[in-house]
Amino acid sequence: MGALDEGHFHVELENGVMKLGSLEVGFEQEPETLAIVDAVQVLLQGLGEDINREGIKKTPLRVAKALREGTRGYKQTVKDIVQGALFPEAGLDNTVGRAGGVGGLVIVRDLDHYSYCECCLLPFQVKCHVGYIPSGQRVVGLSKLSRVADVFAKRLQEPKRLADEICLALQHGIKPAGVAVVLQCLHIHSPSLESFFLGSNHQGWVKAIVHSGSGVFEIENADAWGDFLSLLKFRGLDVGRKPLKDSMEQSWCPYQSSSSVKLVGPANPEMVNAVASILKSLGEDPLRKELVETPSHYVKWLMNFRNTNLEMKLNGFVGGIVDPHKSNGELAHGKGQIQSELNLPFWSQCEHHLLPFYGVVHIGYFSDEEGDQTKKSLVQSIVHFYGLKLQVQERLTRQIAETVSSLLGGDVMVVVEANHTCMISRGIEKFGSNTATIAELGRFSTDSVARATFLQSIPASLAS
Amino acid sequence: MGALDEGHFHVELENGVMKLGSLEVGFEQEPETLAIVDAVQVLLQGLGEDINREGIKKTPLRVAKALREGTRGYKQTVKDIVQGALFPEAGLDNTVGRAGGVGGLVIVRDLDHYSYCECCLLPFQVKCHVGYIPSGQRVVGLSKLSRVADVFAKRLQEPKRLADEICLALQHGIKPAGVAVVLQCLHIHSPSLESFFLGSNHQGWVKAIVHSGSGVFEIENADAWGDFLSLLKFRGLDVGRKPLKDSMEQSWCPYQSSSSVKLVGPANPEMVNAVASILKSLGEDPLRKELVETPSHYVKWLMNFRNTNLEMKLNGFVGGIVDPHKSNGELAHGKGQIQSELNLPFWSQCEHHLLPFYGVVHIGYFSDEEGDQTKKSLVQSIVHFYGLKLQVQERLTRQIAETVSSLLGGDVMVVVEANHTCMISRGIEKFGSNTATIAELGRFSTDSVARATFLQSIPASLAS
Numbered sequence: 001m002g003a004l005d006e007g008h009f010h011v012e013l014e015n016g017v018m019k020l021g022s023l024e025v026g027f028e029q030e031p032e033t034l035a036i037v038d039a040v041q042v043l044l045q046g047l048g049e050d051i052n053r054e055g056i057k058k059t060p061l062r063v064a065k066a067l068r069e070g071t072r073g074y075k076q077t078v079k080d081i082v083q084g085a086l087f088p089e090a091g092l093d094n095t096v097g098r099a100g101g102v103g104g105l106v107i108v109r110d111l112d113h114y115s116y117c118e119c120c121l122l123p124f125q126v127k128c129h130v131g132y133i134p135s136g137q138r139v140v141g142l143s144k145l146s147r148v149a150d151v152f153a154k155r156l157q158e159p160k161r162l163a164d165e166i167c168l169a170l171q172h173g174i175k176p177a178g179v180a181v182v183l184q185c186l187h188i189h190s191p192s193l194e195s196f197f198l199g200s201n202h203q204g205w206v207k208a209i210v211h212s213g214s215g216v217f218e219i220e221n222a223d224a225w226g227d228f229l230s231l232l233k234f235r236g237l238d239v240g241r242k243p244l245k246d247s248m249e250q251s252w253c254p255y256q257s258s259s260s261v262k263l264v265g266p267a268n269p270e271m272v273n274a275v276a277s278i279l280k281s282l283g284e285d286p287l288r289k290e291l292v293e294t295p296s297h298y299v300k301w302l303m304n305f306r307n308t309n310l311e312m313k314l315n316g317f318v319g320g321i322v323d324p325h326k327s328n329g330e331l332a333h334g335k336g337q338i339q340s341e342l343n344l345p346f347w348s349q350c351e352h353h354l355l356p357f358y359g360v361v362h363i364g365y366f367s368d369e370e371g372d373q374t375k376k377s378l379v380q381s382i383v384h385f386y387g388l389k390l391q392v393q394e395r396l397t398r399q400i401a402e403t404v405s406s407l408l409g410g411d412v413m414v415v416v417e418a419n420h421t422c423m424i425s426r427g428i429e430k431f432g433s434n435t436a437t438i439a440e441l442g443r444f445s446t447d448s449v450a451r452a453t454f455l456q457s458i459p460a461s462l463a464s
Numbered sequence: 465m466g467a468l469d470e471g472h473f474h475v476e477l478e479n480g481v482m483k484l485g486s487l488e489v490g491f492e493q494e495p496e497t498l499a500i501v502d503a504v505q506v507l508l509q510g511l512g513e514d515i516n517r518e519g520i521k522k523t524p525l526r527v528a529k530a531l532r533e534g535t536r537g538y539k540q541t542v543k544d545i546v547q548g549a550l551f552p553e554a555g556l557d558n559t560v561g562r563a564g565g566v567g568g569l570v571i572v573r574d575l576d577h578y579s580y581c582e583c584c585l586l587p588f589q590v591k592c593h594v595g596y597i598p599s600g601q602r603v604v605g606l607s608k609l610s611r612v613a614d615v616f617a618k619r620l621q622e623p624k625r626l627a628d629e630i631c632l633a634l635q636h637g638i639k640p641a642g643v644a645v646v647l648q649c650l651h652i653h654s655p656s657l658e659s660f661f662l663g664s665n666h667q668g669w670v671k672a673i674v675h676s677g678s679g680v681f682e683i684e685n686a687d688a689w690g691d692f693l694s695l696l697k698f699r700g701l702d703v704g705r706k707p708l709k710d711s712m713e714q715s716w717c718p719y720q721s722s723s724s725v726k727l728v729g730p731a732n733p734e735m736v737n738a739v740a741s742i743l744k745s746l747g748e749d750p751l752r753k754e755l756v757e758t759p760s761h762y763v764k765w766l767m768n769f770r771n772t773n774l775e776m777k778l779n780g781f782v783g784g785i786v787d788p789h790k791s792n793g794e795l796a797h798g799k800g801q802i803q804s805e806l807n808l809p810f811w812s813q814c815e816h817h818l819l820p821f822y823g824v825v826h827i828g829y830f831s832d833e834e835g836d837q838t839k840k841s842l843v844q845s846i847v848h849f850y851g852l853k854l855q856v857q858e859r860l861t862r863q864i865a866e867t868v869s870s871l872l873g874g875d876v877m878v879v880v881e882a883n884h885t886c887m888i889s890r891g892i893e894k895f896g897s898n899t900a901t902i903a904e905l906g907r908f909s910t911d912s913v914a915r916a917t918f919l920q921s922i923p924a925s926l927a928s
Contacts, residue, residue: 054551054552058548084522087518087519087856088518088519089519089856089859090859090862091862092862092905093866095874095905096874096905096909096910097865097903097904097905097906097908098902098903098904098909099861099865099866099878099902099904099905100858100859100862100903101858103909104861104862104901105900106900107899107900107901108887108897109898110894111894111897112894112896134858139856139858141816142857142884142887142899143886143890143892143894146887146892146894146897147892226919227915230916230919230920231919233924234924234925235898235924235925236924236925392551392553392603393606394563394568394570395564397564397568398554398555398563401561401563402556402563410559415695420606422606422607423607423610428607428611429893430576430610431895431896432574432576432895433574433610434699435570435571435573435606436569436570436571436573437568437569437570437571438563438568438569438695439556439561439562439563439568440561440562440563440568441556441559441560441563442559442560442561445560445561445562446560448690451690451691452690452694455690455691455695456694458694458698459698460697460699460700461699461700
């Protein structure tokens with residue numbers, strides 16, 4: 001095994017064909033790809049979408065690529081990764097203690113990964129902290145700890161099993177005195193309508209902290225855990241004292257307990273079958289106990305974003321409540337003070353990759369009256385409404401601005417800040433990235449002072 | 465162009481050979497790879513290393529892989545990336561303003577990239593913020609903004625040119641109303657001995673903030689910049705008001721101004737030639753104006769880490785100052801209070817990848833006397849000494865512990881916290897990751913209360 005086994009060599013793709021020197025391999029033609037493409041077309045049709053619409057006509061292929069990339073761990077083995085990267089390293093000479101290749105704890109912290117929830121097929125984020133205590137005068141290349149974690153993250157998973165599999169694989173691969181793994185996992189909530197209207201904090205994530213230990217870390221209150229947890233503390237992660245307690249909400253995946261996800265009627269059987277065929281194409285067994293309900297969970301998630309014809313109704317509804325035209329027939333441009341509704345949460349689904357994006361919307365408008373709860377609820381409903389369909393952030397921003405302008409007058413500014421799952425859960429993996437979009441209507445489009453005044457009212461949210 | 469052109473398809477490597485279905489391509493046998501391998505062997509020999517030593521015998525191949533991967537942008541073109549990902553998107557209907565596919569600013573913030581400094585061949589970190597104002601009723605897939613940035617980052621670069629090239633490429637590729645790019649760049653300092661002994665803050669990075677604008681962003685004080693900079697502010701990046709001033713220290717690369725890097729004598733010509741051949745193998749012209757001095761700069765950097773025979777002398781020196789054996793012939797185990805020297809900075813060079821790693825060392829020991837400046841300076845010298853060679857963090861930790869124990873008694877605990885450039889500047893790209901290692905000598909290895917007491921004295925440093 002050489003250094004080349006350290007990971008993956010990037011191969012250019014041109015015209016949808018993988019080029020490798022003079023060789024060409026048709027990824028698009030592989031049966032697994034074709035099967036997923038077919039299945040995603042069924043899902044899009046089930047959502048009421050026109051699969052030939054420009055924005056989504058290549059979505060099935062994008063989804064196929066993302067899913068196959070995101071589950072490539074099934075085809076990887078840890079032995080190949082670790083074996084070329086074990087290096088001789090001395091321990092202590094004639095001194096009592098632990099250091100170097102014998103006994104000196106090594107821990108790599110804050111490794112960002114993502115995985116796919118086996119219960120609902122949505123990606124979840126993983127911050128991985130992994131360490132081991134070398135023995136036998138050898139250490140492993142640091143990047144291998146991340147690469148091994150990645151092998152198991154790139155499968156359909158559940159946090160505790162993910163931690164256990166990483167731990168076990170490193171124990172077998174390195175044969176150290178012990179391996180310790182702590183994972184902080186974040187799963188998105190289900191965007192239930194109830195949570196919006198009841199004002200519950202749907203922006204909160206389902207969080208889980210899980211751990212796994214082998215060798216000297218097998219005993220929960222072993223001394224070794226004390227050192228390990230202290231080293232995590234330095235990074236601002238206070239997971240408590242040993243013995244470390246896993247903290248995982250009763251239902252990690254919101255789709256696990258059916259009571260938390262109410263949906264009228266059973267899932268569309270064609271869509272369910274399509275998702276089952278995707279599981280099979282990824283190399284999984286759709287009949288595996290943990291996967292039996294996954295297709296219907298995923299379809300339930302997806303159906304939150306189905307295409308509807310409600311748009312006209314909502315516009316009518318809004319127009320009926322507040323007349324944007326004053327009695328003199330002119331739009332109420334730029335009257336009053338700049339008011340703002342900030343940090344209105346939303347969920348949406350990226351139409352290019354069928355992956356969630358979510359964040360907050362800030363809305364500025366002119367009015368003599370400050371915002372009240374009724375106005376806030378109405379605006380939040382509009383935000384919610386336009387989120388719950390296949391979207392792109394640019395369109396979402398425009399649609400919110402247009403609709404809100406009919407409610408709050410023609411001078412409206414909308415800023416949408418969002419995290420896109422498609423920016424982390426595919427080859428791109430830009431974990432800290434965040435997208436902002438702006439729409440400026442009426443006076444806001446011409447008055448830079450008004451724009452600046454509104455923008456200054458938005459509180460800074462430090463990068464997560 | 466299909467969705468497949470969105471990036472790179474990962475191909476498994478086994479036994480150093482790229483496997484693609486049943487196809488095998490010998491990356492190791494490609495002439496560019498072989499040339500870099502040869503050149504790195506010359507460099508290792510120039511550092512006084514045995515190129516057959518277990519830890520480094522595969523280093524030349526690892527370096528070749530990292531460099532070719534890190535400069536793959538030379539073989540990529542932006543047109544291919546952007547063209548498949550332009551989507552029709554409406555602007556506003558019958559409303560004055562800007563939104564969606566016409567005029568609605570889109571900005572993707574906090575994209576982590578790395579690039580190679582063309583002046584010294586070391587990687588530098590780039591936090592990229594990039595945006596554009598759509599026109600012509602079309603928007604580009606968000607990930608393309610990152611992928612285009614990556615094409616230019618993965619070349620030998622200088623911050624301002626990198627910003628300009630990203631900006632120009634997006635302007636040509638998307639043809640929007642304007643493109644804006646702001647880069648925050650971090651370059652490591654040169655680990656000069658002077659800076660250590662003069663106590664200057666060598667941990668500080670050389671920072672640069674540069675920007676580039678096209679279209680409506682071409683004018684420095686354009687309104688559009690106001691919106692753009694406000695959106696950056698929300699992420700805690702206050703780069704000031706428009707017009708944005710680039711902030712770049714006089715000499716971005718410490719090797720640019722020869723005065724800041726003192727080194728006795730000229731660089732070894734064989735090593736300089738080897739680096740020039742690497743530049744050529746990467747597809748660069750070693751005679752390009754900006755690259756003429758690069759080989760000697762890189763060799764000067766590298767020579768900070770040459771193998772020396774000083775170890776014995778230092779041990780003798782230390783042993784002469786403080787006798788670890790008390791008059792009764794026993795080591796001074798566990799006497800006195802736990803004292804600590806915290807946050808001692810160090811630089812080192814990873815022997816597996818010839819890439820820097822750097823961070824801080826914390827040392828705990830038992831003594832009745834609190835640490836004084838002399839003791840701190842001595843300990844810092846030891847840390848510095850063991851950093852300045854080809855290293856692995858585990859060995860560095862052990863060596864510091866062993867040497868310090870001869871100075872401060874047999875009961876010593878050492879914690880090293882480090883960022884490894886090899887964890888970000890290769891395929892792995894785990895930007896936030898950080899590695900901690902521990903050595904426990906004497907009483908610290910058996911007394912968990914002593915360990916915990918020392919570990920609690922280390923201040924938490926939130927993940928950067």
